[in-house]
Amino acid sequence: MSQEGIRALGLMSGGLDSTLAAHLMQLQGVEVLGLHFSTGFCVADRHRLIGNSNNKDKPYRNDALHAGAQLQVPVEIIDIKEDYLPEVVLNPKHGYGSGMNPCIDCRIFMLRRAKQIMLERGYHFVFTGEVLGQRPMSQRRPPMQAIELEAGLQGLLLRPLSAKVLPPTLPEQRGWVDRSQLYDIVGRSRQVQMRLADEFGLVDYPQPAGGCCFLPDKNFARKLRDLLVHRGNSVDPDDMMLLKVGRHFRLGDEVKIIVGRHQSENDFLERFRHGRGSVWVEKFSSPLTLTSLSPLKVNLSPTNLAVGNSAAAKKSLLFRWPSNGPMPVEMEFMSSVTSTLPVLAALS
Numbered sequence: 589m590s591q592e593g594i595r596a597l598g599l600m601s602g603g604l605d606s607t608l609a610a611h612l613m614q615l616q617g618v619e620v621l622g623l624h625f626s627t628g629f630c631v632a633d634r635h636r637l638i639g640n641s642n643n644k645d646k647p648y649r650n651d652a653l654h655a656g657a658q659l660q661v662p663v664e665i666i667d668i669k670e671d672y673l674p675e676v677v678l679n680p681k682h683g684y685g686s687g688m689n690p691c692i693d694c695r696i697f698m699l700r701r702a703k704q705i706m707l708e709r710g711y712h713f714v715f716t717g718e719v720l721g722q723r724p725m726s727q728r729r730p731p732m733q734a735i736e737l738e739a740g741l742q743g744l745l746l747r748p749l750s751a752k753v754l755p756p757t758l759p760e761q762r763g764w765v766d767r768s769q770l771y772d773i774v775g776r777s778r779q780v781q782m783r784l785a786d787e788f789g790l791v792d793y794p795q796p797a798g799g800c801c802f803l804p805d806k807n808f809a810r811k812l813r814d815l816l817v818h819r820g821n822s823v824d825p826d827d828m829m830l831l832k833v834g835r836h837f838r839l840g841d842e843v844k845i846i847v848g849r850h851q852s853e854n855d856f857l858e859r860f861r862h863g864r865g866s867v868w869v870e871k872f873s874s875p876l877t878l879t880s881l882s883p884l885k886v887n888l889s890p891t892n893l894a895v896g897n898s899a900a901a902k903k904s905l906l907f908r909w910p911s912n913g914p915m916p917v918e919m920e921f922m923s924s925v926t927s928t929l930p931v932l933a934a935l936s
């Protein structure tokens with residue numbers, strides 16, 4: 589079946605499901621434009637900026653662009669960071685999932701943007717790679733219906749991988765796409781999708797277990813909650829970037845420090861030194877430590893540790909900051925913090 593002149597927008601994360609959905613539309617002769625929304629919380633973005641210490645040999649790429657190249661589908665990257673943070677992450681109408689992931693509001697936000705583009709540029713409908721029952725928060729039947737409704741896409745949102753177990757959409761009713769060629773995938777298993785990928789010759793797609801977004805991550809959520817408790821909603825995308833990097837220690841209501849874990853994190857943190865305090869041991873490959881307040885004094889050789897006062901000992905101290913327990917480096921701050929502070933909470 590070929591549908592000349594029918595044009596659809598697909599939300600493309602670069603994962604297997606959205607890639608398959610786009611390919612299913614292509615197979616039906618639908619002209620596809622992929623939209624990839626950059627939220628500022630994409631794990632792949634961090635790896636591109638800082639490196640992936642778990643897999644140093646992995647090439648850094650935008651998976652949505654890679655998927656588009658495989659399918660020969662154009663993909664537009666749309667930066668939504670500025671509005672996404674206050675409207676979705678900080679004030680989700682539908683609440684958070686297991687971490688700080690406002691998945692329902694996130695889908696609504698992206699689909700509203702997609703609808704706007706659909707109307708402006710004369711596309712016929714929008715599709716996604718969502719699979720019924722795959723995710724506990726946003727991919728159950730009631731939230732999927734609510735998302736479609738609140739995005740203003742009633743009848744115009746097609747989910748090709750689960751279409752046969754969902755009510756027929758306008759594209760199916762009007763014959764723009766053939767419902768019999770769509771799928772009835774339900775649940776968390778990816779077996780069917782992997783079989784389809786084989787069948788369609790799709791290779792080199794990201795593994796589903798990898799996770800594409802920081803917001804459901806429990807470590808990230810702990811750091812974000814801590815930031816919101818101490819700063820309220822007066823946070824910006826730079827603060828979000830810093831949450832993805834280094835080890836974070838809360839020293840007091842006003843003081844938090846971030847310690848680089850390796851060279852590339854140090855290099856990244858370096859860009860954020862302006863307007864913040866920092867600690868750096870010259871002539872050694874020490875971690876760069878950013879502080880929210882500038883320390884008046886930094887004591888690198890605390891008496892309660894059985895180490896010498898040599899430069900090498902200072903270096904090793906910095907590298908051996910434990911994730912919990914006493915901080916072997918003392919800092920004194922001015923402002924409302926008047927004494928040397930112990931570590932109150934190791935956040936990651």
Ligand code: SF4
Binds near residue numbers: 627689726
């Ligand atoms: S995991 Fe992240 S990107 Fe995906 S729907 Fe949830 S909040 Fe949005």
